[in-house]
Amino acid sequence: MIRKTMTAALAAAFLTTLPAFAQGTTTAVTLPDGYSAVEFSTLTADDLNNLALYDQGGNEIGKLSVTAGEPGTLVADVGTWLGQEGHSVQLEPGHLHIFRNAAGETRGYVTITKDEIGALPVHPGTR
Numbered sequence: 001m002i003r004k005t006m007t008a009a010l011a012a013a014f015l016t017t018l019p020a021f022a023q024g025t026t027t028a029v030t031l032p033d034g035y036s037a038v039e040f041s042t043l044t045a046d047d048l049n050n051l052a053l054y055d056q057g058g059n060e061i062g063k064l065s066v067t068a069g070e071p072g073t074l075v076a077d078v079g080t081w082l083g084q085e086g087h088s089v090q091l092e093p094g095h096l097h098i099f100r101n102a103a104g105e106t107r108g109y110v111t112i113t114k115d116e117i118g119a120l121p122v123h124p125g126t127r
């Protein structure tokens with residue numbers, strides 16, 4: 001009985017030292033040089049349509065659009081990046097950090113991983 005208790009205690013101690021990963025885990029995004037963070041609530045549909053999207057490494061991964069007739073629906077065309085032509089997914093505002101530079105160029109950086117984006121369902125009407 002003592003051995004089982006010790007084994008369980010050691011396993012619990014080991015598991016608590018591991019980083020926690022869960023679906024929807026956000027990844028830190030580093031502020032690009034020359035850019036400032038933009039509060040999402042201040043952006044308009046015009047600001048978001050055709051917004052260039054980048055991964056955490058600064059690689060362009062696709063474009064964002066706001067779907068007409070579906071206010072608040074953010075659709076990211078990421079098919080080329082994922083190697084799945086025509087793969088557009090719906091993103092939540094929490095999946096993005098938006099930055100703007102002094103010249104007015106705006107960029108969106110995703111806070112979820114490539115695997116998490118690939119696991120999102122294809123947005124209706126994009127295939």
